[in-house]
Amino acid sequence: MLRNVFTHTVWRRRRSLLGWTLGGLALGWFVVAFYPTLQASAAEFQQILERLPQALLETMGIDPATFATAKGYVEAELYNLLGPVLVIIYAVQLGGAAAAQEEEDGTADLLYTLPLPRRSIVLQKAAAGYVLLAALVAALTVTLLVGNPVYDMGLPVAGIVGINVALYGLAAIFGALAFAISSWTGLRGSGAGLAGGLAAASFVLDGFAPIVDWLSWGDRLTPFDWYLRGDPLAHGVGGWQLLLLGLSAATVAVGVVGLERRDIGVARAFPKLSLRRRSAAEAGRRSSDSWMLRQIWSWAIWMRRRALRWWVVAMAGFTALLLTVYPSLENLGGDQVTELIQAYPKEILAIFGITDPASVLEGPGFISSRIHGSIGLVALLVLGIGFGARAVAGEERRGTLDLLLAEPVERTRVVVEQAVALVTVVTLVVSLGVVVPMLIGGPAVGLGVSAEGMTAGNVGMILLVSLYGALALAVGAWTGRHGAAVGVATFAAVAAHLVNGFGAFVDWLEPLRPWSPFYWYAGPKNPLSQELGWQQPALAAVAVLLVVTAVIGFRGRDVGV
Amino acid sequence: MPPAIVAEGLTKYYGETPGIVGLDLEVGVGEVFGFLGANGAGKTTTIRTLLDLLRPTSGRARILGLDSHDDAVAIHGRIGHIPGDVTMYEEMTGRELCRYFANLRGVDTAAEVERLAERLDLDLDRKIGAYSSGNRQKVAIVQAFMHRPELLILDEPSTGLDPLMQQEFYAMVREARDEGRTVFLSSHILPEVERVADRVAVVRSSRLVTVQTVEGLKAKARRHIQIVFTSPIDPEVFRSVPGVQEASPSHDGRGVDLVVAGPLEEVMAVAARHGVENVISHEGDLEDAFLALYDDDAS
Structure with missing residues (x-):
C-alpha cells in the first residue's frame, strides 16, 4: 500500500x-x-x-x-x-x-x-x-x-x-x-x-x-x-x-x-457569479463589515456563498427547462393515456418514484417526477447531506472547529445555528431555484399546480432534505467523522426512498412504509399534489429531534480526537 | 561544481500581486544560506518557485546546475524539502509516511529514519493526526533529511520545535554543512539565522534587500539594550559613544534604554565605569535589523 x-x-x-x-x-x-x-x-x-x-x-x-x-x-x-x-x-x-x-x-x-x-x-x-x-x-x-x-x-x-x-x-x-x-x-x-x-x-x-x-x-x-x-x-x-x-x-x-x-497550491479563481465587477478594495470592505459575519448561521452560509449561487442557477435552469418542455408533452395522447394509466398497476411506477401515475402527464406530476422525485431531489440531498456533514465534522477535520469553540459560544449554539444555516440554504435553493421559476413560468405554460400542492411539495422537499442534512449533522456531531456522516445519511435516505417505493406493493415492506420520511413527503401522491397536513410537521419534528440529538452528542464529546 | 542555487531575475506574480520580483541569488555548495524576511515578504513564493511548484512569471533558477523546471524530477531526487505550512497524511503513522516517501524516491532509508527519530525524540508509530504540531514538524524534518540529500530547502523549519529540539535541529544543519551538503533555510527570526547560517539574504516586499555574511548583518543590526546601574545615571553619557543612535532614561533614572548599531564594545566599556547592575538585551529583533538595512539602502 x-x-x-x-x-x-x-x-x-x-x-x-x-x-x-x-x-x-x-x-x-x-x-x-x-x-x-x-x-x-x-x-x-x-x-x-x-x-x-x-x-x-x-x-x-x-x-x-x-x-x-x-x-x-x-x-x-x-x-x-x-x-x-x-x-x-x-x-x-x-x-x-x-x-x-x-x-x-x-x-x-x-x-x-x-x-x-x-x-x-x-x-x-x-x-x-x-x-x-x-x-x-x-x-x-x-x-x-x-x-x-x-x-x-x-x-x-x-x-x-x-x-x-x-x-x-x-x-x-x-x-x-x-x-x-x-x-x-x-x-x-x-x-x-x-x-x-x-x-x-x-x-x-x-x-x-x-x-x-x-x-x-x-x-x-x-x-x-x-x-x-x-x-x-x-x-x-x-x-x-x-x-x-x-x-x-x-x-x-x-x-x-x-x-x-x-x-x-494556487487555485485558479472559478468564475464568480456576480452582476457587476467590484474592485478588490470595495469587495474587501463589503465582506469585512458584512452583516453575515455577525452570527454563526449567517457566517456558515456566507462561507458557501459562491457555491450557493451556482446551485440556485443550476436548479433554476433545470426548472426553466422543464417548464419550456412541458407544452410539448401535452400532445402525447391526452385522455387515452390518462385512461390507460388509471389501469396501470401503481406498484411498478412507484419504483421510479412516481407514486401517482395518473398525474405523470399533468403539470404537478410532470414537474414532481423530474424535480421533487428524482434528479432535483437527489441533487438537493447531496447539498443538504454535504452541508450537514461539514457543519461539525467537516470543520473538525479541517481543524477550524477549535478556533470557533475557543470563542465564548455554547456548543449548543454552534449546532443549532449550523442547523439553521442548513435549513436556510435548502430553503434558498428551493425557493429561488424551483418555486420562483414555477410561479413565473407555471401559469404561462398552464402547469396547473394548486397553491396547496405548491406549498406542500416544496415545503415538504425542504423539510425532507433538511431532515437528512440534520442526520448527517447528528452523526458528525457524535462521531466527528465526516465520511461516516455522509455515509450514514446517504444510506438512510436511499433506504427510506426504497422502502417507500417498494413498500407500495411488497407485502413485507408495507408495514414499514408509513415510517419512511419519503412516504410522509411523497406518500401515495406526487409531492406537488400533496395536501398540507400532519406530514410536514412530522418531517419537521424528526429534523428537530435529530438536531437535539446532535446537540447532546456534541456537548458530551472530546473535539478533535 | 556548479553553485547549489542560482536565481536570475526570478519573478513570480499571482495575477497582479507580486510574490517575488527580480530575485538574483547565488548559493554556493556547502553553504548554510539563510533567507530572511517578515511574513509575506516572498520567502515561500521563492522556495516554491525553486521547487517547480510554481512557474516563474519571468527569470529562471538553476538548482545543482540543473534547470528548476526542465529538470525538476532530477533535482527533486537530490534535495530534501520541508514545506512552510506542514500538513501530512493524518491517517498514516510517521514511520509509514517516511517509508512511503522512501519508496517513491526509490531508496531505503529505514536505518536513517530510525536514527533521526531517536535523535529528535520522535515516536514514529503514532498517527500523524494525533501528533502535536511540534512532533509533526519533526516528521517533516525526518522525511527531508532521511535520504541524506545534497541540498536541503527548508521553509521555516524550526516552527513549533521547543528550544531543546531547535538546538538539535541546528546541530543537524551544521553537520549537513560539515559533510559538504548545502542548506537553504528561510526564517523570519534573525537570531535563528545568525545561529546557523553563513550568509543571509534579506527580502522585503517581494524584493531582495541585501545579501550579507552573518557577521556583516550582525555588524549592521540595530539592537535594543537596557542597562541598569547601581546609582542614577545621565543618558547623555552614552549619546556620544560610537554606534549609539538613541539613549533615553529608564528605571527611575537608574537605567538607560539604548539603540545601538554595530558592535557593543564601546558601549560596554563606558557602562562599566558606572557600576552596572543588569543588562537586558532584546535579542536583535528583525524589525530593528531591517531598519538598519533599510537605512543603508536609502543612503
Missing part, C-alpha cells in the same frame, strides 16, 4: 470504497430481488405498456416490448437512473479528488517535490480512480451475475458484462471531466460539481430529446445516449461503449496537460 502513489491512493480510499460498494450491492440486489414480483404480472404489463405512447415511455426509459422481461426491467430499473446516479456521483468525486485533493489537504507540496514527474503522480492518481470506480461497478455486476441464475432471468452473461462496461464508461466520462476541470483549476469541489451538473444536464437532454422538437438535435450529443447504444445488455460491449472509455482517457490526458502547466 505504501509502494507507490497508485496503491497509496487506493488504500486511503478503502473505507469509503467499502461504503460505496455495499451501496452498489444493496441497490443491485434490491432491484434483482424484485424481479419475480414483476414477473408474476408480466403479461398484463406487456399489454398495458404497448398501448402507452412511445414518447412517454421513452422519457421514463421504458421499452414496452421488453419491460416485462428481465432485460427491460433491469434496464429501466437499474440502468436508467439509479445505477448511473450512484456511479456518477462516485466518479466525479474520485475525479476531483485525483486532481486536487492533496492541494486542498495541504499535502501537495510534499508530494510534488518528490523525484517523480507530475504526470506520473497524477496519472497514478487517475488510475486509482479508474480502479476504484471499477470496484463499484463490479459490485453491481456481481448482483446481476448472481441474481441471473437465482431468479431465472435468462440474461446473457456477455450482456451483463456489456451493460456494466457501458455504465462504467458513462461514469468514467464524467469522472474524467471532473478530473480535467480540477486539474486545470486546482479546485476539487468545483470540478466535481460542474461535472455532476453536466451529467444531470446530459441525462435531461437524453430524456427529452425524443419528445421535444427543438431538443431533438441534442439526443446524439449526450453520453447518456451513447451509453446504451448498440444494446449492450443483449449484445455485449460494442463500439459506443469503447468510445466512452476512449473519450474518458482523452479527457484525462487533457487534465494532465493542465496540471503539468499549473502552479501547485
Whole structure:
C-alpha cells in the first residue's frame, strides 16, 4: 500500500470504497430481488405498456416490448437512473479528488517535490480512480451475475458484462471531466460539481430529446445516449461503449496537460457569479463589515456563498427547462393515456418514484417526477447531506472547529445555528431555484399546480432534505467523522426512498412504509399534489429531534480526537 | 561544481500581486544560506518557485546546475524539502509516511529514519493526526533529511520545535554543512539565522534587500539594550559613544534604554565605569535589523 502513489491512493480510499460498494450491492440486489414480483404480472404489463405512447415511455426509459422481461426491467430499473446516479456521483468525486485533493489537504507540496514527474503522480492518481470506480461497478455486476441464475432471468452473461462496461464508461466520462476541470483549476469541489451538473444536464437532454422538437438535435450529443447504444445488455460491449472509455482517457490526458502547466497550491479563481465587477478594495470592505459575519448561521452560509449561487442557477435552469418542455408533452395522447394509466398497476411506477401515475402527464406530476422525485431531489440531498456533514465534522477535520469553540459560544449554539444555516440554504435553493421559476413560468405554460400542492411539495422537499442534512449533522456531531456522516445519511435516505417505493406493493415492506420520511413527503401522491397536513410537521419534528440529538452528542464529546 | 542555487531575475506574480520580483541569488555548495524576511515578504513564493511548484512569471533558477523546471524530477531526487505550512497524511503513522516517501524516491532509508527519530525524540508509530504540531514538524524534518540529500530547502523549519529540539535541529544543519551538503533555510527570526547560517539574504516586499555574511548583518543590526546601574545615571553619557543612535532614561533614572548599531564594545566599556547592575538585551529583533538595512539602502 505504501509502494507507490497508485496503491497509496487506493488504500486511503478503502473505507469509503467499502461504503460505496455495499451501496452498489444493496441497490443491485434490491432491484434483482424484485424481479419475480414483476414477473408474476408480466403479461398484463406487456399489454398495458404497448398501448402507452412511445414518447412517454421513452422519457421514463421504458421499452414496452421488453419491460416485462428481465432485460427491460433491469434496464429501466437499474440502468436508467439509479445505477448511473450512484456511479456518477462516485466518479466525479474520485475525479476531483485525483486532481486536487492533496492541494486542498495541504499535502501537495510534499508530494510534488518528490523525484517523480507530475504526470506520473497524477496519472497514478487517475488510475486509482479508474480502479476504484471499477470496484463499484463490479459490485453491481456481481448482483446481476448472481441474481441471473437465482431468479431465472435468462440474461446473457456477455450482456451483463456489456451493460456494466457501458455504465462504467458513462461514469468514467464524467469522472474524467471532473478530473480535467480540477486539474486545470486546482479546485476539487468545483470540478466535481460542474461535472455532476453536466451529467444531470446530459441525462435531461437524453430524456427529452425524443419528445421535444427543438431538443431533438441534442439526443446524439449526450453520453447518456451513447451509453446504451448498440444494446449492450443483449449484445455485449460494442463500439459506443469503447468510445466512452476512449473519450474518458482523452479527457484525462487533457487534465494532465493542465496540471503539468499549473502552479501547485494556487487555485485558479472559478468564475464568480456576480452582476457587476467590484474592485478588490470595495469587495474587501463589503465582506469585512458584512452583516453575515455577525452570527454563526449567517457566517456558515456566507462561507458557501459562491457555491450557493451556482446551485440556485443550476436548479433554476433545470426548472426553466422543464417548464419550456412541458407544452410539448401535452400532445402525447391526452385522455387515452390518462385512461390507460388509471389501469396501470401503481406498484411498478412507484419504483421510479412516481407514486401517482395518473398525474405523470399533468403539470404537478410532470414537474414532481423530474424535480421533487428524482434528479432535483437527489441533487438537493447531496447539498443538504454535504452541508450537514461539514457543519461539525467537516470543520473538525479541517481543524477550524477549535478556533470557533475557543470563542465564548455554547456548543449548543454552534449546532443549532449550523442547523439553521442548513435549513436556510435548502430553503434558498428551493425557493429561488424551483418555486420562483414555477410561479413565473407555471401559469404561462398552464402547469396547473394548486397553491396547496405548491406549498406542500416544496415545503415538504425542504423539510425532507433538511431532515437528512440534520442526520448527517447528528452523526458528525457524535462521531466527528465526516465520511461516516455522509455515509450514514446517504444510506438512510436511499433506504427510506426504497422502502417507500417498494413498500407500495411488497407485502413485507408495507408495514414499514408509513415510517419512511419519503412516504410522509411523497406518500401515495406526487409531492406537488400533496395536501398540507400532519406530514410536514412530522418531517419537521424528526429534523428537530435529530438536531437535539446532535446537540447532546456534541456537548458530551472530546473535539478533535 | 556548479553553485547549489542560482536565481536570475526570478519573478513570480499571482495575477497582479507580486510574490517575488527580480530575485538574483547565488548559493554556493556547502553553504548554510539563510533567507530572511517578515511574513509575506516572498520567502515561500521563492522556495516554491525553486521547487517547480510554481512557474516563474519571468527569470529562471538553476538548482545543482540543473534547470528548476526542465529538470525538476532530477533535482527533486537530490534535495530534501520541508514545506512552510506542514500538513501530512493524518491517517498514516510517521514511520509509514517516511517509508512511503522512501519508496517513491526509490531508496531505503529505514536505518536513517530510525536514527533521526531517536535523535529528535520522535515516536514514529503514532498517527500523524494525533501528533502535536511540534512532533509533526519533526516528521517533516525526518522525511527531508532521511535520504541524506545534497541540498536541503527548508521553509521555516524550526516552527513549533521547543528550544531543546531547535538546538538539535541546528546541530543537524551544521553537520549537513560539515559533510559538504548545502542548506537553504528561510526564517523570519534573525537570531535563528545568525545561529546557523553563513550568509543571509534579506527580502522585503517581494524584493531582495541585501545579501550579507552573518557577521556583516550582525555588524549592521540595530539592537535594543537596557542597562541598569547601581546609582542614577545621565543618558547623555552614552549619546556620544560610537554606534549609539538613541539613549533615553529608564528605571527611575537608574537605567538607560539604548539603540545601538554595530558592535557593543564601546558601549560596554563606558557602562562599566558606572557600576552596572543588569543588562537586558532584546535579542536583535528583525524589525530593528531591517531598519538598519533599510537605512543603508536609502543612503
